[in-house]
Amino acid sequence: MIPLKGATLTSPCQDYSKRxxxxxxxxxxxxxHFFQASHVEEREMWVKDIKRALNCLQAGKKFARKSTRRSIRLPETVNLSQLYALMKDQEDGVKExxxxxxxxxxxxxxxxxxxxDWLISKEKARNRPEALMLATGLLNEGFLQPAGDTSKEGAHSAERSVLLDQTQALYYFVSRQWFFCEGYSSDEDVLVKEEFRGNILKQGCLLKQGHRIKNxxxxxxxxxxDPAYLHYYDPTKEEDDPLGSIHLRSCVVTAVDYVPDAKKYDVEGTYLRL
Structure with a gap:
C-alpha cells in the first residue's frame, strides 16, 4: 500500500538512465516508489489519474471518476466510436x-x-463550442491522444481534461502505431518501436533451443x-534490448511431444519447453 496523502508524483523520472x-x-x-509503463500512452493514463487523486486529497475532496458525457454535457445520442471512424477516413477525415x-x-x-474545423465543416457540430465539446469527448474516451506539451497541459488539468482549440496544441489518433516525435533529449515521449507498443500479457522464463547452435x-x-510479439532476453543481464523477437502475426503454435535430435536433423525454427 502506498499512501498518497502528501505524496508527490514525478513524470518523466530519469533516475534510471537505462529505463x-x-x-x-x-x-x-x-x-x-518507481514504476515503468510498457508504452507512452499507458504511462500518461496512470499519471493522469494519480494526479487527479493527489489534487483531490490536497483540496479535501473525494476522488471519483466522472462520466465523460455528464462532465461535458455530451448528448447520449452522439456515437463517439462512429465519429472517430469518420475522422480517420483517409479521403475525407482529418489529415495527419x-x-x-x-x-x-x-x-x-x-x-x-x-x-x-473538421467537425464544423462536416456538419457534426453547429459552432465551435459544440465542436470543442465533441472533441473533448473523443479525448476523454481515449480516441485522441495529446502529442506535445501544450496539449498535455489541457489534458492533465486539475479540473477536467479538455481538448484545446489551438494551432499549437497537437494530437494524434490512438490507433496510430507509427506516431513518434523527433528531437527529444529525455524519455518524455521516447520513440518506441512498433513492436514494443503492445501491452504486456505474460512474462516468465522458459528453456529455448538456439537457431544455429542447438543447445x-x-x-x-x-x-x-497489438502488435503481437514475443521478445526474449538473457535473464542474468539487466538490459532493455532483447536478444531476439518473434512476430506472432500469422504464426502457428503447435504443442509437440518431442524435439528432433539436432545432430540428426537440420531443424529450422524455435522450440520452447516448460
Missing part, C-alpha cells in the same frame, strides 16, 4: 501531418483547431499484444 517511461511517487515519509514545434518534429499529428538456454520471455 524509459518511468514515473515516481514520493510519499510524505520520503519513501520513493508532419508538424514542427520548438525544434521537435511530430509525425502523423494534427492540431486541436484542425479537429474543431538449450534459459531465456526470459515477454509476450505483448
Amino acid at each position: 524509459t517511461l518511468v514515473f515516481k511517487i514520493s510519499t510524505e515519509k520520503k519513501q520513493e 501531418l508532419r508538424l514542427e514545434q520548438e525544434n521537435k518534429v511530430y509525425n502523423h499529428c494534427f492540431t486541436g483547431a484542425t479537429v474543431v 538449450w538456454k534459459v531465456r526470459k520471455f515477454i509476450l505483448r499484444d
